[in-house]
Amino acid sequence: MTTQIPTTKTLHIGVLILPPIQLLDASPIDLFSMLTPSYLTACQLPAAIISLGVPITITYIAPSGANTIALCTANAGLQINAGLSDPTVAPGVLDILLIPGPDPAAVPEEAELEFVRKHVRAGVELMTVCTGVFVAGYAGVLDGKRATGPRAIIPAHLKKKFPKVKWEEKRWVVDGKVWTSAGITNGQDMVAAYIRQRWPGPLAEVVCAMADVGQRGVEYENLAMSENAWWVWQIFRAWVRGSGKAK
Template structure:
């Protein structure tokens, strides 16, 4: 029997960290190890070591680590993750360990700590949508993309917020041991396998958060009639106001034009159909109102950074992979 290389994963905590940012990925890696497919050696570390109290008041034991041989260094987030002056020892720990680590990752506002350590400079990263603007203002040397579940840039991974830490862990397991094991872990955890990194952090209607009932009603009407032409006049008529008044109110309340919002709603509706893989993409484009494949392709590239064919291909590869393969394919 071939010797299996043990991959050491060290998860960094600090006072006031978010417990689910730790427990979600930790559970995913542990389940993978329990399946005897992924020999992960898991540890929780902190700058001082000892008991570290989370933001929910639950203490977690940690070790003070400056060891070599860490394969993956993952720092969790917390409600006050942007108050970096309170976590200077943690930043110093990351500066010390990251250069000796194959892979570095963060969950939620843990990205602030990676940024403070200079690990995100020149890269693209994400964090919880609520803190994305603050992260970008504070650290202008890299680009923040708030509309991603997780992002990989080189050997640096960043995830959006809280539950996306599980998505990140599944992606790391897939990179290490293939889609088969990642899918098995997701099934054991009873979670979706797996939200693609390019997926939006939230639904279009929730994100837009219009203030008035009429704009909300117009969006609901649009979602129920995506396969039909949805002009400004049609949407305005559905909520009984004039087209010009509707267009002005829509932009004022959502920050987007009606056309852009409808495009996003259609793309959102198309994703599960594309990933299911049983219907031709041409038919899906018509059924959600894009009309033709090229129009849908352009929309997907704008919104998700990749065409619908790529999403379908990735979904098929996940479904067809029946066993884990050491050193899964590198994914951008």
């Protein structure tokens, strides 16, 4: 039986926003927020569960700096709390750095890449969601490590662009302090797995149950070949429908 010890140290999580980002890619951060005593109290959970809550500070970071709005998909924006050089997010201050997916065609600026490198050298736990893996790849912090990314682009793009990375087709991959996830909602799978690993016991299970995440395993249920066949079939169906409308 696992006995969880209440946490008193505040966990500082930074979310690196390189806009425009996929809004859904940033959603796993809410799972961390659900661990806090204030959230658990608002849900009117038993005192025994609330006592296990984790004090957490979440800081949204972007090159544009504090008090700016970073563009996201779905015509949304995120309030930014800090710039890359702010002391509140200096290397060694953050415990976790989460990178949601930006435009995969964009190459990050050197200042943004160096920000990631310095935090990794300082011992941060790095998490990437979907195309956020491109940022880590350009920074070179994945070289020699096992990692994953959006499944459809691993063979044709990620393996060619970052050949020193050991790419795997999984929902998420852990290599030391580096956590990478595949497409979009796999970021939620990854964070659920992280929460269960770091805080095993009632708190993790209650949060995952409330969010209804963590049921999917690390392996895909379907083979890559069947995945490719599915895409070909959908394209064919779209082509047929398009041809019919053109007549």
